[in-house]
Amino acid sequence: MPATWGARSLGVRSPAVSRRAGRIRPAAPDSTAVELAELRARTRSPLVAVVERRDGDPGRLLGVVTATRLLEHLLQTA
Incomplete structure (x- = not known):
């Protein structure tokens, strides 16, 4: 896996977020x-x-x- 690989290359999708979304931990792009x-x-x-996230910004989803994606x-890059 290349060192430059990041979450953006997974084809991140904008979700419909439920009330339980507060339990989902964030990761950087x-x-x-x-x-x-x-x-x-x-x-x-x-x-x-x-x-x-940017300086002082709470962040933008x-x-x-x-898990499936x-x-x-991971299986494609193995």
Whole structure:
């Protein structure tokens, strides 16, 4: 997997977010597949929110990476 690979290359989709979305932990757009998998496993969530943050900004939701999409990507690059 290239060092430049990031969450954006997964084809992040804009989600319909439910009330439970507060439990989804955010990842940066440049997070690696391993970082996304670790965050997903640690939080026991099928989703990882991809959030772009700037100085003092609470962040802008770019989309989510599902467990299925993450696994598909990892299998393609193996």
